[in-house]
Amino acid sequence: MGRPRALVAVVAGALLLAGCGAGPGQVGSAVIVGDRSVSLDQVQSMIDQAVRDQPYAQKLAREHKVDLLGREIIRQSVLHELTLRAAKQEGIVADQAKIAALAAKESAAPVADTGQGDQVAVTEIVSKLRDKNETAGDVVLEQQLAEKYLPKLSVGADYVGISAAAANDKDARARAFDLAKQFADDPGKIQGAIQQASQAAQAAQQAQQSGGPGPAPGDVSDAGLTELFGASQYLALAQTALFGSAANSVVVFQARMPTKPDWYVFVVRTRGTDKAVPADQEAQKPTDEQLTAIGTRLLQPYVGPSGLRVNPRYGVWDVVSMNLATNQDATQGTVLPLRGAAPAQQ
Numbered sequence: 001m002g003r004p005r006a007l008v009a010v011v012a013g014a015l016l017l018a019g020c021g022a023g024p025g026q027v028g029s030a031v032i033v034g035d036r037s038v039s040l041d042q043v044q045s046m047i048d049q050a051v052r053d054q055p056y057a058q059k060l061a062r063e064h065k066v067d068l069l070g071r072e073i074i075r076q077s078v079l080h081e082l083t084l085r086a087a088k089q090e091g092i093v094a095d096q097a098k099i100a101a102l103a104a105k106e107s108a109a110p111v112a113d114t115g116q117g118d119q120v121a122v123t124e125i126v127s128k129l130r131d132k133n134e135t136a137g138d139v140v141l142e143q144q145l146a147e148k149y150l151p152k153l154s155v156g157a158d159y160v161g162i163s164a165a166a167a168n169d170k171d172a173r174a175r176a177f178d179l180a181k182q183f184a185d186d187p188g189k190i191q192g193a194i195q196q197a198s199q200a201a202q203a204a205q206q207a208q209q210s211g212g213p214g215p216a217p218g219d220v221s222d223a224g225l226t227e228l229f230g231a232s233q234y235l236a237l238a239q240t241a242l243f244g245s246a247a248n249s250v251v252v253f254q255a256r257m258p259t260k261p262d263w264y265v266f267v268v269r270t271r272g273t274d275k276a277v278p279a280d281q282e283a284q285k286p287t288d289e290q291l292t293a294i295g296t297r298l299l300q301p302y303v304g305p306s307g308l309r310v311n312p313r314y315g316v317w318d319v320v321s322m323n324l325a326t327n328q329d330a331t332q333g334t335v336l337p338l339r340g341a342a343p344a345q346q
Contacts, residue, residue, distance in 0.1 A: 031074045032309045033081040040311070043073050046129050054128070056111045056121045067314075068118055071324040072126045074314050079322070080138050082299040082306060087141045089302075090148065094140050102136035142295025143288065149298060150286065153231035154277040155243055156270035157251075158190060160197045161222030163215040164261040167254070175218050176263035177334060180252045183267055184336040190267055197223035221262050226269060230277030231294070235284050239293040241320045241335060244300030247271045248341040253320050253333030267338070296322055 029037045047069045050057040060066055087094070111124045127135050160179060164172035183190050197220040204221070208214040215221040231238035237255065245251045245268050255264040286294065303319055310317050310324065318325040320333030 029309075030070075030311050030314060031077060033078055033306050034085070036081055038074070038077045043070055046073050046126070050125050050129060054110050054125050056113055057125055059113075060118065060122070065118065068122045069126065071314050072119075072122045073129075074310060075323050076123075076126055076130065076135075076138075078308060078310075078317070079296060079299065080134070082302045083138050083141050083145075083295075085302050085306060086145055086299055090145060092141060092144050092148065094137050095144065098140045098143075099133060099136045102139060103132045106132045106136075139292055142299075143291040144295070145298050146286070146291040146295040149273055150232050150238070150291075150294060151283070152273055152275055152277070153238065153243060154228060154270075154272045155231075155268060156226055156228045156272075157242065158194050158225050158267040158269065159223065159227065160194055160220060160265045161201070161255075162263040162265070163217050163219050163221040164254070164263055165217040167257065167261040169217055169261065169263075171218055172261075172263050176252050176265050180250045180265045180334060180336055183265065183338070184250045185339055187267075187338045187341065191225065194223050194225055194267075198225070222264075228277065230283070232283035233277070235286050235290050235294070239290070239297050241297070241300065241333060242266050242268065243271075243294075244297045244319075244322075245271070245335050246301065248338045250336045250338060251320075251333065252335075 028039050028041070030040050030043045031038050047057075047066055050069055051061050051066070057066075057069060060068060086092075106128075111121050111128065113121065162172050162176045162179070179193075183193070200220045201215070201223050204215045204219065229237060229242070231243055237243065240255065241251050241253055242255075247268050247270050249268050251266045251268060253264065254261055256262060300319060300322060303317070308317055315324045315326045316328055316331070317323075318331040318333075319335055320331060325331045
């Protein structure tokens with residue numbers, strides 16, 4: 001289809017507005033991962049192609065939302081490079097038959113508005129801009145990475161839950177971040193603080209069982225010391241930063257979204273990848289989507305060594321979501337090292 005001139009002008013204007021600011025250390029780069037980079041021109045070209053080919057992208061341009069396309073291009077570029085790094089280090093060779101089968105399923109039809117929101121559509125649009133074998137190869141390698149580690153991946157952690165009134169409860173988020181910083185700055189106080197939190201949580205739960213109110217927003221809702229979590233028993237949790245972070249780190253995120261928006265602060269004590277985990281429940285059989293998500297999470301340890309640098313115009317890399325956030329205040333959590341304890345090798 002032809003490209004309406006007015007629409008092209010909208011895209012160009014949006015890019016100019018979004019494109020002011022210094023690069024990430026190399027002029028003209030949108031993102032740098034190791035010795036590889038994606039240029040600003042490449043990102044602009046992909047956005048331009050999306051608007052030309054995809055009605056949903058044209059809708060985004062009319063709504064001045066082409067920044068969503070730019071961030072998704074950066075995200076997929078970063079994950080692609082991290083996937084290649086992980087596969088090389090782990091000695092994983094992609095199953096070519098699976099790649100071919102997955103690529104064959106790729107539809108040439110324009111991305112439809114399914115009502116699932118912009119991000120779902122944007123992810124699919126950007127995937128269609130890439131070589132379909134490359135896109136399928138990333139998925140297959142991530143799944144193979146997950147299959148390799150899932151049976152023997154475990155994390156031992158202390159934790160505190162902070163009650164939240166809603167998913168966007170800024171006060172609960174702030175309290176969780178503050179508690180994480182306290183733990184990171186003074187590890188000696190963690191055990192006592194969590195014991196007190198556990199007592200408070202138990203008291204609140206008993207009061208609720210007796211017909212009283214549950215924990216108020218900002219109150220402790222849950223707590224525990226040195227719990228051992230096996231990835232194969234906790235597939236949803238295995239997709240989170242808890243399983244991607246090194247021992248001797250503090251991790252903050254909303255652990256039970258969307259059913260319960262409470263914020264959790266985890267202190268990662270151990271992270272094991274070499275032996276099966278004794279568990280009180282059977283291992284779950286993951287779906288392909290879960291394997292892909294867990295494989296993406298297992299790329300987290302490669303972010304730091306990759307020297308990842310994102311041009312500020314696209315936001316900041318949020319290691320908790322393994323995605324871009326518009327700024328630090330919009331991240332889905334944080335990972336902090338414990339003072340005086342070097343992060344363990346991943």
